[in-house]
Amino acid sequence: MSTLSVSVWRGTESGRFQEFTVPRLASQTVLDVVTYIQRTLDPTLAYRYACRVGMCGSCAMTVNGRARWTCRTHVDNVAQGERLEIAPLRNLPVVRDLVTDMTPFFDKWAGARGRFQGGATRKDDFARVAPGSPARQLADAGIECIGCGACYSSCDVVAWNPAYLGPAALNRAWTLVNDVRDTGNRARLAAVAGDAGCHACHTHMSCSERCPKQISPTASIAGLKRATMEAALKGEI
Amino acid sequence: MGDERLSVRTQVLLWTAQRASAVVLAVCVVVHLVTIIYAIRNGITAAEILGRTRGSYAWAGFYALFVAAVAVHAPIGLRSVLAETLNWRGAGLDLTVLAMGLALALLGFRAVYAVFA
Ligand code: SF4
Ligand code: SF4
Ligand code: FES
Numbered sequence: 001m002s003t004l005s006v007s008v009w010r011g012t013e014s015g016r017f018q019e020f021t022v023p024r025l026a027s028q029t030v031l032d033v034v035t036y037i038q039r040t041l042d043p044t045l046a047y048r049y050a051c052r053v054g055m056c057g058s059c060a061m062t063v064n065g066r067a068r069w070t071c072r073t074h075v076d077n078v079a080q081g082e083r084l085e086i087a088p089l090r091n092l093p094v095v096r097d098l099v100t101d102m103t104p105f106f107d108k109w110a111g112a113r114g115r116f117q118g119g120a121t122r123k124d125d126f127a128r129v130a131p132g133s134p135a136r137q138l139a140d141a142g143i144e145c146i147g148c149g150a151c152y153s154s155c156d157v158v159a160w161n162p163a164y165l166g167p168a169a170l171n172r173a174w175t176l177v178n179d180v181r182d183t184g185n186r187a188r189l190a191a192v193a194g195d196a197g198c199h200a201c202h203t204h205m206s207c208s209e210r211c212p213k214q215i216s217p218t219a220s221i222a223g224l225k226r227a228t229m230e231a232a233l234k235g236e237i
Numbered sequence: 238m239g240d241e242r243l244s245v246r247t248q249v250l251l252w253t254a255q256r257a258s259a260v261v262l263a264v265c266v267v268v269h270l271v272t273i274i275y276a277i278r279n280g281i282t283a284a285e286i287l288g289r290t291r292g293s294y295a296w297a298g299f300y301a302l303f304v305a306a307v308a309v310h311a312p313i314g315l316r317s318v319l320a321e322t323l324n325w326r327g328a329g330l331d332l333t334v335l336a337m338g339l340a341l342a343l344l345g346f347r348a349v350y351a352v353f354a
Binding site for chain 2: 157160161175190193196197199200218223228229231233235237
């Protein structure tokens with residue numbers, strides 16, 4: 001039986017890689033590898049997943065140096081000479097082993113006013129949003145985010161500027177800016193502008209490159225830069 | 238030095254000024270390079286340069302615009318570079334880059350005046 005050599009991060013921010021040998025199987029995912037280690041070789045290994053089908057966003061890890069959703073990442077596509085190195089996501093505190101604390105990540109969604117703010121009551125009729133309207137199309141481009149943090153983990157500006165809201169939170173804000181039902185955009189634009197917001201982005205595009213949902217936070221951030229610049233020139237923020 | 242931050246609106250306007258000055262710089266650099274290539278085709282002398290620039294409001298205006306664009310663009314960019322590499326933010330940084338911008342403007346305008354007058 002062929003095998004895979006796997007180095008897995010153990011510990012917190014300070015720690016070390018531990019070596020495991022795992023049976024190599026057809027159609028094996030990186031999450032299968034981690035699960036095998038935890039169930040068969042070392043039950044103390046901490047990691048996180050829920051859906052196994054690319055919906056929940058909880059399984060992202062750094063695999064051979066790149067942030068990936070491990071449940072949908074096939075070993076075939078990422079192993080280098082039958083070797084894998086699996087570490088926690090970058091740019092987030094490590095709780096233990098492969099588990100990061102996502103609190104700062106989601107706090108920044110809140111900071112970017114990533115929550116829908118409606119103005120209608122239940123007495124109002126449904127809002128009708130034409131699927132082909134430009135704003136709806138822009139919102140559609142970013143709406144499938146699963147909150148995995150792969151983009152956040154891949155962004156150097158997050159590492160250099162701890163206050164930076166990051167690609168996922170800004171992408172979320174941009175979907176709401178384009179939601180014609182939302183009434184909170186003035187405050188939202190103020191929240192996402194400036195040195196800790198969209199203007200910190202260097203358009204590196206690592207986020208867009210690594211997003212497993214093929215979202216381009218970079219494009220969303222560019223949209224926010226335009227919208228906030230217009231708002232600032234008009235004195236609205 | 239205190240930790241006072243510029244208002245969000247000011248931060249956005251700084252970013253806007255940096256982008257706008259980049260556009261001006263792109264044009265100025267091209268004109269400047271073309272002028273250099275044209276000017277040195279028969280070798281280059283101080284007399285030749287001064288012959289072109291002395292009393293020329295067009296060249297003085299062009300280089301004054303160039304200097305202004307540099308003085309706006311460089312400090313704003315440096316502000317980000319220093320914030321990201323040294324983790325230095327707040328009023329101390331803002332005043333430092335403002336002083337740098339003023340120094341660039343002063344030295345630049347003095348040089349423009351020197352080849353004009
Ligand atoms: S494009 Fe912006 S948000 Fe995305 S990785 Fe680069 S700096 Fe970060
Ligand atoms: S934008 Fe993409 S990479 Fe970032 S959190 Fe959402 S799904 Fe994950
Ligand atoms: S386990 Fe849910 S996205 Fe991977």
